[in-house]
Amino acid sequence: AQRVTQPEKLLSVFKGAPVELKCNYSYSGSPELFWYVQYSRQRLQLLLRHISRESIKGFTADLNKGETSFHLKKPFAQEEDSAMYYCALGPSGSARQLTFGSGTQLTVLP
């Protein structure tokens, strides 16, 4: 079965420190991985996707098929990075829906 695991429900770091949000997945096919972010009082939105190999707001994520991981990293965290982060795996089933992890609440302390 398809599954996404985010082991940390809460993560706190100080401003300027590196941050890594962990995501592991299980999927028998060729995965498409995404990170979605939800800032306070805002709607859920796409942060980045692995196929684009992009860096958004200083965040990067590398797909490691050997370790089945897609960890989100940023070398220097900022206070505005505080948000809920969801790792997502797709597609799944005929609906091509995303399978989401349970999320990690990141708090960047001043």
Next chain:
Amino acid sequence: GAGVSQSPSNKVTEKGKDVELRCDPISGHTALYWYRQSLGQGLEFLIYFQGNSAPDKSGLPSDRFSAERTGGSVSTLTIQRTQQEDSAVYLCASIRAGDSRAYNEQFFGPGTRLTVL
């Protein structure tokens, strides 16, 4: 342009009552999803509409849940005889489906927070 909108933003109801949640997708987006976000959980897929095709209802948790999409645009999620475990945030998302080479970005609405007393 306008994003995905949902109404109401909050709904408090009594156990056993029926509720209707509405979603207006982005104009031109042919595919629409409903998800449920429970406290401490990820987003749980409920149902998917794509164009005029029959909806994929594989994620609906029980027959108390149903949804329809009229005219290929607005969608309504109905929960009959609500239970306390139905309390959650219900999210709607739409995508500009059609590109089979890559998965299209899902655009989410603000959600409806349902509380069943």
